[in-house]
Amino acid sequence: MFDRKPPATDVEAEVIEGLSETRKRLPPKFFYDEAGSKLFESITMLPEYYLTRTELEIFERYLEVMASSIGPGVCVVEYGSGSNLKIRKLLEQVRPLAYVPVDISREHLIDSAVDLAADFPELQIYPTCADFTGAFALPAPVAHLPKVGFFPGSSIGNFQPDDAEAFLAQVRETLGVDARLIIGVDLKKSPEILEAAYNDARGITADFNLNLLTHLAAVLGVQFVPARFRHRAIYNSEIGAVQMFLDVVDTHEVEIGEVQIRFESGESVHTENSFKYEPEEFLRLATRAGFRETGRWTDPQDRFAVFLLEVSA
Ligand SMILES: C[S@@+](CC[C@H](N)C(=O)[O-])C[C@H]1O[C@@H](n2cnc3c(N)ncnc32)[C@H](O)[C@@H]1O
Numbered sequence: 001m002f003d004r005k006p007p008a009t010d011v012e013a014e015v016i017e018g019l020s021e022t023r024k025r026l027p028p029k030f031f032y033d034e035a036g037s038k039l040f041e042s043i044t045m046l047p048e049y050y051l052t053r054t055e056l057e058i059f060e061r062y063l064e065v066m067a068s069s070i071g072p073g074v075c076v077v078e079y080g081s082g083s084n085l086k087i088r089k090l091l092e093q094v095r096p097l098a099y100v101p102v103d104i105s106r107e108h109l110i111d112s113a114v115d116l117a118a119d120f121p122e123l124q125i126y127p128t129c130a131d132f133t134g135a136f137a138l139p140a141p142v143a144h145l146p147k148v149g150f151f152p153g154s155s156i157g158n159f160q161p162d163d164a165e166a167f168l169a170q171v172r173e174t175l176g177v178d179a180r181l182i183i184g185v186d187l188k189k190s191p192e193i194l195e196a197a198y199n200d201a202r203g204i205t206a207d208f209n210l211n212l213l214t215h216l217a218a219v220l221g222v223q224f225v226p227a228r229f230r231h232r233a234i235y236n237s238e239i240g241a242v243q244m245f246l247d248v249v250d251t252h253e254v255e256i257g258e259v260q261i262r263f264e265s266g267e268s269v270h271t272e273n274s275f276k277y278e279p280e281e282f283l284r285l286a287t288r289a290g291f292r293e294t295g296r297w298t299d300p301q302d303r304f305a306v307f308l309l310e311v312s313a
Pocket residue numbers: 028029032037040079080081082083085086102103104105130131132133152153155
């Protein structure tokens with residue numbers, strides 16, 4: 001495995017920084033320890049969570065067309081590889097020479113790569129443990145291959161639009177001038193559908209949100225108590241994002257390193273934004289980051305879109 005993981009001291013500094021702001025926040029990348037990755041997998045199967053199902057339908061229908069416009073002999077780089085569900089379909093159609101799954105969740109990354117290797121014995125797999133919000137180097141053995149980035153699941157929506165643009169510009173840098181990018185984007189729709197997707201009846205999304213605290217408590221050795229917080233998700237139409245929060249249920253303090261953090265009953269810790277886009281809105285952003293559209297596929301209800309982008313000259 002190629003380990004580009006940031007040291008734990010960075011985690012502590014990031015957590016203290018986020019929790020010291022007037023409006024407390026914790027970065028969504030900390031959702032994903034082993035339990036978080038498994039909870040996310042359960043979310044993708046929930047009836048309310050239309051995103052995964054819809055994106056998979058689009059892949060089922062159009063991957064053959066996508067693969068024929070990509071061509072042979074490439075290296076696929078997946079940003080936030082998680083479970084192998086979507087990549088399997090893509091690998092079957094595109095048949096790349098190499099695959100670089102990039103993920104911050106180390107155990108899940110290794111398990112998924114081992115599973116995949118059993119089913120694709122010819123494929124060169126280079127699991128890379130890295131935080132893709134910063135720059136990281138691709139494994140040297142794939143340097144000479146043309147790259148196809150793969151960023152499904154509307155994970156792009158977790159960035160603020162300006163940061164999404166900066167992220168795409170960095171993807172372009174990492175993947176090189178002949179790169180293509182397949183990217184899934186959740187589209188704007190009615191708030192009722194959006195809010196139901198992030199407030200499922202079984203409470204799995206609540207467990208996922210609260211697991212952020214369990215994960216950070218283990219990594220930092222601090223006393224976060226999930227029972228002192230409650231999950232909340234709402235669609236903010238002004239910014240076009242579903243926002244997730246952990247609302248503080250009772251006032252308490254937690255010591256992190258040298259710092260004492262006070263949580264007041266009634267205040268919230270912001271944990272995630274999931275920005276939704278109109279297709280043209282997303283394309284303007286991708287254009288500013290140095291990509292142009294070469295393909296676009298949607299479902300019959302226009303809930304979700306998959307774009308094929310290439311680096312513009
Ligand atoms: C929403 S899941 C998507 C999984 C898979 N690509 C799919 O669509 O089914 C997000 C994945 O990205 C990983 N991830 C989240 N933030 C990350 C970051 N900053 N750097 C690297 N991986 C990250 C998580 O560990 C998780 O496996």
